[in-house]
Amino acid sequence: MNNWIAFITIFTKEVRRFTRIWPQTLLPPAITTSLYFLIFGTLIGQRIGKIHDVSYMEFIVPGVILMSVISHSYANVVSSFYSTKFQKHIEELLISPVPNWVILAGYVSGGIARGLMVGSVVAGISLLFTNILPENLGLALFVVLMTSTLFALAGFINAVFADSFDAISIIPNFILTPLSYLGGVFYSVSMLPEIWQKISMLNPILYMINAFRYGLIGVSDVDIQMAFIITSGFIVVLIFFSLFLLHKGVGIKN
Amino acid sequence: MKALSIRNLQKTYKGGVHALKGIDLDVEEGDFFALLGPNGAGKSTTIGIVCSLVTKTKGTVKIFDADLDKNRELAKSYIGLVPQEINFNQFETVQDILLNQAGYYGIPRKQARKNAEKCLRQMQLWDKRNTVSRRLSGGMKRRVMIARALVHSPRLLILDEPTAGVDIEIRRSMWQLMREVNAEGTTIILTTHYLEEAENLCRNIAIINHGRIVENSRMSSLLARLNVDYFVMDLAHPIKEVPEIPGFSIELEGDSLLNVAVPKEQGLNRLFQELTKRDLQVLSLKNKSNRLEQLFLDLIDKDQPQSA
Numbered sequence: 001m002n003n004w005i006a007f008i009t010i011f012t013k014e015v016r017r018f019t020r021i022w023p024q025t026l027l028p029p030a031i032t033t034s035l036y037f038l039i040f041g042t043l044i045g046q047r048i049g050k051i052h053d054v055s056y057m058e059f060i061v062p063g064v065i066l067m068s069v070i071s072h073s074y075a076n077v078v079s080s081f082y083s084t085k086f087q088k089h090i091e092e093l094l095i096s097p098v099p100n101w102v103i104l105a106g107y108v109s110g111g112i113a114r115g116l117m118v119g120s121v122v123a124g125i126s127l128l129f130t131n132i133l134p135e136n137l138g139l140a141l142f143v144v145l146m147t148s149t150l151f152a153l154a155g156f157i158n159a160v161f162a163d164s165f166d167a168i169s170i171i172p173n174f175i176l177t178p179l180s181y182l183g184g185v186f187y188s189v190s191m192l193p194e195i196w197q198k199i200s201m202l203n204p205i206l207y208m209i210n211a212f213r214y215g216l217i218g219v220s221d222v223d224i225q226m227a228f229i230i231t232s233g234f235i236v237v238l239i240f241f242s243l244f245l246l247h248k249g250v251g252i253k254n
Numbered sequence: 255m256k257a258l259s260i261r262n263l264q265k266t267y268k269g270g271v272h273a274l275k276g277i278d279l280d281v282e283e284g285d286f287f288a289l290l291g292p293n294g295a296g297k298s299t300t301i302g303i304v305c306s307l308v309t310k311t312k313g314t315v316k317i318f319d320a321d322l323d324k325n326r327e328l329a330k331s332y333i334g335l336v337p338q339e340i341n342f343n344q345f346e347t348v349q350d351i352l353l354n355q356a357g358y359y360g361i362p363r364k365q366a367r368k369n370a371e372k373c374l375r376q377m378q379l380w381d382k383r384n385t386v387s388r389r390l391s392g393g394m395k396r397r398v399m400i401a402r403a404l405v406h407s408p409r410l411l412i413l414d415e416p417t418a419g420v421d422i423e424i425r426r427s428m429w430q431l432m433r434e435v436n437a438e439g440t441t442i443i444l445t446t447h448y449l450e451e452a453e454n455l456c457r458n459i460a461i462i463n464h465g466r467i468v469e470n471s472r473m474s475s476l477l478a479r480l481n482v483d484y485f486v487m488d489l490a491h492p493i494k495e496v497p498e499i500p501g502f503s504i505e506l507e508g509d510s511l512l513n514v515a516v517p518k519e520q521g522l523n524r525l526f527q528e529l530t531k532r533d534l535q536v537l538s539l540k541n542k543s544n545r546l547e548q549l550f551l552d553l554i555d556k557d558q559p560q561s562a
Contacts, residue, residue: 009358095305099327
């Protein structure tokens with residue numbers, strides 16, 4: 001059994017799926033983030049002034065990019081894997097000799113690919129509004145890669161448990177989006193009262209956004225090492241949990 | 255070699271339904287095997303377990319000697335499944351469905367294209383290779399599922415009601431395709447509700463009921479057990495009274511149709527002699543029910559649980 005071929009098959013299928021429906025997958029984040037940059041960055045940002053010695057526009061760019069990466073990595077896997085379950089063509093994979101880890105790697109890689117593609121689109125749009133030269137491009141790319149991996153895995157788990165289309169929109173709408181907005185995309189946590197600063201530190205997305213911001217503009221509210229430890233820890237836990245679910249056949253086998 | 259060997263297979267669903275109560279089943283390599291049973295008997299559960307779609311509670315399954323628990327990937331590589339329901343991605347083209355399936359079995363893309371072409375030509379779908387699958391007719395979708403199941407050249411092909419809901423013309427052409435696939439050496443297990451289909455295609459048969467195998471034998475020896483054949487005769491002229499012929503049970507339907515039960519020891523020749531003596535002319539004759547259908551019903555009736 002050639003697992004590489006099986007992996008490439010799943011990955012290619014996923015990439016073809018979201019590029020085929022680009023008006024649903026790639027165009028909306030371009031429009032939404034243009035509006036963010038225009039309204040929050042250009043119009044309101046001019047009145048806010050500087051945060052951590054950078055313009056408000058420069059301050060929000062990393063968070064807006066990473067927020068798009070998070071939501072699209074997650075959305076790609078949750079919608080694709082749930083549709084696969086819903087239309088029952090998951091059976092093609094279950095019958096075949098593809099190991100569970102290859103199934104997981106294929107879907108998660110598809111989510112990462114979409115996250116990175118959307119991130120690139122948003123980053124390109126941001127250049128229309130500001131001229132950011134990355135402080136540490138390697139670090140920024142690594143953070144994006146880790147973050148998209150983490151949320152692609154989370155999307156996979158959501159899809160495994162989901163038993164309706166409502167169930168795949170609950171977590172993005174009621175957990176992911178609030179945590180992203182409260183993760184310091186549009187503000188620095190240092191601006192919050194002390195109690196809210198402490199509460200914010202419980203939000204894992206805060207660490208990722210700040211690590212990415214550090215890579216792009218050299219500014220962060222959190223310890224970068226801690227950001228890597230938290231993100232890596234979540235990735236490892238979610239990989240093992242996903243493989244456990246696949247092994248047990250939760251949500252996909254009778 | 256045994257294509258499939260099942261021992262003490264048990265399945266209890268979460269709600270407590272005991273779907274399989276310890277099934278033993280062997281299917282020889284090269285066989286065309288029928289697995290029959292009424293709805294809810296355990297056929298689909300058995301197939302689901304063999305194809306890794308259902309988790310078993312207990313027992314062992316070996317496919318060409320590869321244990322599904324101990325040598326999972328090898329065992330799975332031998333199987334091709336044509337399921338009851340359409341389950342391919344209806345937004346993909348016919349060819350992509352086959353190429354993806356080949357990819358899941360680790361077949362390189364160049365070889366996969368050759369296999370896909372062979373299967374699509376065999377199923378008379380080559381002209382439709384670039385058609386998005388949801389635009390195909392029902393019969394074509396069924397053939398896509400067979401082509402998909404064959405693209406990795408499985409040694410064991412499982413057909414779970416492959417002709418359900420298709421018209422008679424397509425069904426007959428699918429029978430021919432199945433015969434060809436079997437003649438090429440692929441072992442086939444067929445479940446169907448069309449008992450005529452099983453009788454025509456299969457050499458061996460198992461009947462499952464209430465989660466147990468109630469019959470497992472050669473098709474010919476099973477059919478040989480049938481003692482009575484039921485015929486419908488169309489008479490040339492209407493009659494008013496049912497002819498009484500000793501040894502035969504006869505009913506009159508309308509005024510020119512006779513339903514006749516013919517015991518094997520009496521035979522049709524004697525029946526016709528007796529009818530001729532009574533000046534009754536028969537225009538046409540047909541089997542009232544399929545022979546296997548009668549046996550099937552008898553076996554299932556015998557296996558009904560005793561009421562308190």
